[in-house]
Amino acid sequence: MNEEQQLDLSKSGDTDLKEAKDMQDIAELCDLIKLEEFDPTATAEKQTLVNPSPERIQQLTAQMKNRLDEGQGETFWEVGYDERGFPKGVSEEELKESLKTLEELAKANSAIVSSVIENKAENGRVAQVLIRQYTDDVCMDLRIAVCGNVDSGKSTLVSVLTRGVFDNGRGSSRASIFQHKHEIDTGRTSSISMQTLGFDEKGNVVNYTDNNCVSEDLLKSSKKLLTFIDLAGHEKYLKTTVSGLTGQQPDYALLLIGSNMGITRMTKEHLGIALALKIPIIVLITKIDMCPQNVLQETLQNLYKVLKLPGVKKMPILVKNVNDAMTCIKSDSERICPIFLISNVSGKNIDLLKQYLNFLPVKKDWRPNDPTEVVIDGDYYITGVGTVVSGTVISGVVKPNCTLLLGPDANGQYIPVQVKTIQTKRVPVNSVSAGQSAAMAIKKIKRKMIRKGMVLVDPILNPESYWEFDVDLLVLYHSTTIKTGYQPVVHCVTVRQSATLIHISDKDVLRTGDRALCRFRFLFRPEYVKTKARLIFREGRTKCVGTLVAVYKDASPPPVAVADPPANAGSQNKT
Numbered sequence: 001m002n003e004e005q006q007l008d009l010s011k012s013g014d015t016d017l018k019e020a021k022d023m024q025d026i027a028e029l030c031d032l033i034k035l036e037e038f039d040p041t042a043t044a045e046k047q048t049l050v051n052p053s054p055e056r057i058q059q060l061t062a063q064m065k066n067r068l069d070e071g072q073g074e075t076f077w078e079v080g081y082d083e084r085g086f087p088k089g090v091s092e093e094e095l096k097e098s099l100k101t102l103e104e105l106a107k108a109n110s111a112i113v114s115s116v117i118e119n120k121a122e123n124g125r126v127a128q129v130l131i132r133q134y135t136d137d138v139c140m141d142l143r144i145a146v147c148g149n150v151d152s153g154k155s156t157l158v159s160v161l162t163r164g165v166f167d168n169g170r171g172s173s174r175a176s177i178f179q180h181k182h183e184i185d186t187g188r189t190s191s192i193s194m195q196t197l198g199f200d201e202k203g204n205v206v207n208y209t210d211n212n213c214v215s216e217d218l219l220k221s222s223k224k225l226l227t228f229i230d231l232a233g234h235e236k237y238l239k240t241t242v243s244g245l246t247g248q249q250p251d252y253a254l255l256l257i258g259s260n261m262g263i264t265r266m267t268k269e270h271l272g273i274a275l276a277l278k279i280p281i282i283v284l285i286t287k288i289d290m291c292p293q294n295v296l297q298e299t300l301q302n303l304y305k306v307l308k309l310p311g312v313k314k315m316p317i318l319v320k321n322v323n324d325a326m327t328c329i330k331s332d333s334e335r336i337c338p339i340f341l342i343s344n345v346s347g348k349n350i351d352l353l354k355q356y357l358n359f360l361p362v363k364k365d366w367r368p369n370d371p372t373e374v375v376i377d378g379d380y381y382i383t384g385v386g387t388v389v390s391g392t393v394i395s396g397v398v399k400p401n402c403t404l405l406l407g408p409d410a411n412g413q414y415i416p417v418q419v420k421t422i423q424t425k426r427v428p429v430n431s432v433s434a435g436q437s438a439a440m441a442i443k444k445i446k447r448k449m450i451r452k453g454m455v456l457v458d459p460i461l462n463p464e465s466y467w468e469f470d471v472d473l474l475v476l477y478h479s480t481t482i483k484t485g486y487q488p489v490v491h492c493v494t495v496r497q498s499a500t501l502i503h504i505s506d507k508d509v510l511r512t513g514d515r516a517l518c519r520f521r522f523l524f525r526p527e528y529v530k531t532k533a534r535l536i537f538r539e540g541r542t543k544c545v546g547t548l549v550a551v552y553k554d555a556s557p558p559p560v561a562v563a564d565p566p567a568n569a570g571s572q573n574k575t
Contacts, residue, residue: 049079049098050090057101061108064131068109072362073133073140073223076329077102080126089121102129110135114203115358117322128326130359132223134201140224141436142362145245145279147270148256150233153286155189156344157256158228161354162195164208167344169290177230190237192244193230194437196425198222203358215426225425226357227437228254235266239489239496242536245273247377247452247494248437249392251363253279259291259341262299263306272476275312276545277534280334280363283307283316284353289343296341307337325356366434371458372396372404375494379450380439386420387447389456390439391494396458398422398440399431404456406445408465412526416459418443453495455528465526466553468502471535471546473518475510479541482510488539490520492548498523517549526553 052060067075079098080090090098095118103113115130146154155174156167167173171187178184179193198206198218206221219225229248231241245253253274257267274281283303288296300318307314314337319325328338338356342349378390398404400421407414420441424432432438440456457463475482486501499520507516529551537544 049101050094051097052101057105060101061105064105064111065109068111068131068133072366074114074361075131076359077129077131078126079129080121080124087119087121087126089124089126091124095125095127099127099129102131106131109133112201114201117326119323130203132201132203134223139219139222140362142224142226142252142357142360143229143248143250143435143437144226144357145229145231145248145250145253145274146256147231147241147245147253147274148233148284149258149261149264149266149270150188150235152233152256152258152261152267153344154233154256155193155230157254157284157286157342158195158230160344160347160350161357162197162207162228164205166347166350169345173344188234189230189232190234190240191232192240192248195228195230197226197228197354197357199224199226199358203355205354219425219427224358226360233266233270235269238266238269239538241270242273242491242538243377243452243494243496245277245279246491246534246536247375247392249364249394249493250279252360253281254284255281256284256286257299257303259285259287259296259299262295263302268306271306271312272543273536276476276536276543278334281314281337283337283339285339285341286344288341288348289346300339303339319352319356322352322355325352325359329356329359329361362435364435367395368397368434370395370434371461372398372402372456373458373461374398374404374438374440374456376450376454376456377452377494379447379452381447382441385441387442387445387450388439389442389450389454390437391456392437393432393434395434397431397433398438398456403459405459405461405463406442406450406456407454407463408526408528409449410525412465412467414457414463414465417445417456419456453497453527457528463528464553465528466522466551467526468519468521468552468554469529469548470517470519470550470552472515472549473510473537473544473546474515475512476543476545477541478510478512478544480511482544483508486539487523488537488544490522491536491538492527492529492533495527495529497525497527518546 079095080088082088106113111131111133113129114132117128119126146158148154155177159173159177160166163176165173175184177193177195179191183190196218200206200221201223206218229244229250231244255271257263304316306312307316313335315335316337316339317324317328318339328336340349340353342353373394373396374391375394376389376391380388382388398419400419403416403418405414406417420443422429422432422438422440424436424438484501487498490497490499499522501518502521503519504510505517510516529548531548531551533548535546535548
């Protein structure tokens, strides 16, 4: 499958959507919508939430607790739906009684009825209710990467969402989140910056207060935090964008498209990278206040065709109101792709976007009970504090004065270090758990000993470093052929290093669309990598994606399988 087959717009067919195709899309959409699962002992929500018995109250309380635990602090509950999930409706009185029952169930689980969305149904009214916990130890942290072509309004949107002040049309908003002077001068982001949007237990934005965006107040008042990872859009900063998408572990990706620019090559690049990493995508069409209607419609039609191509296979839904937003939220399929039409100047649909972001569930399954593992993506030296490392906690919990192993160094070794203090969102904290980003001061370690790609891990894991690894590789695009000796840059979480292709199973060369089991060897130093990790190989415009299937400490015999290696492949020095 070449790049043109996957993302090229010019070969995607006629501009008009056929009626038969529309009907097929509607049928697929119906299949993709996840209908709420109810207790099989009940015939309808109408019967279970109006004056339930004490036994039923106890059963529903336990059910809500399980759903809150699964949703990491929040869940949706639907009233007026039958056991199959179809809207039947209840009367106004029955709806009020059901909502009172839900409030009692939520209170028993230290939660609150955060939002209620009511609609008409066949036999009355139905409601979709957001339940959110408000305990001090529960705070959802959602990570959202913001990508797209240069000048599509990424930094401006992040500033508008987190500051609450619309842009003046000449870039006044974006200046507040730029990190370097040359970014302010050129208006282009060249680094990765993070901004936070907080929601309280009732779904209100916490940022917009008199002390706008003070980190400590924001962290204390928020029950749901959205961390926006603002990425670069210019082609010369593509490696920075790839590092942000792989290393920052985003739950979602916001793909911004300028309505007046349409779909450009860098838009397709960022879309392809997000698809390769299996990150759910939300598309935002920006600058609709300055775009003629015919140009906007053409951009939308082109976007629909790109999203429906064989290599993408997305089901686009244009979100016009909160009901459309709930349709996307209810679906558990990654094929659903919401599309918003917004303006950072007039503010059109910005409130709808914030409401949708408030409803978004956490996609990644973090592991706070596993041994600690932190991937490092930055290092600093602060006078009076010493060496500071920043990174994302992949699993476990980090506390001050705990001892972890830092590595691997150039020789593949790990050294014990002690964490002095921890900050997250610029606020000192007593601990950080899986899914959170943090900065940690390290005792008696020089900054020159730290590099991106290192990890802090619990000694119980007995970590090792690896020179060689096997990858189930898919070539998305290459102008000629790939053979042994090929040296791309490998991106795997925060690891970014060149590697040499030393073996291809059952093939002499690889071309666009080929898939094979390949073995690579790092060029400069061993790295901490794990099986099942997603990798991106980049060399100019050449792009390959793959899944790591085996790792080796030293040289080992070449793999023998084509795509699915046996369990004992590379058993020598393999983990």
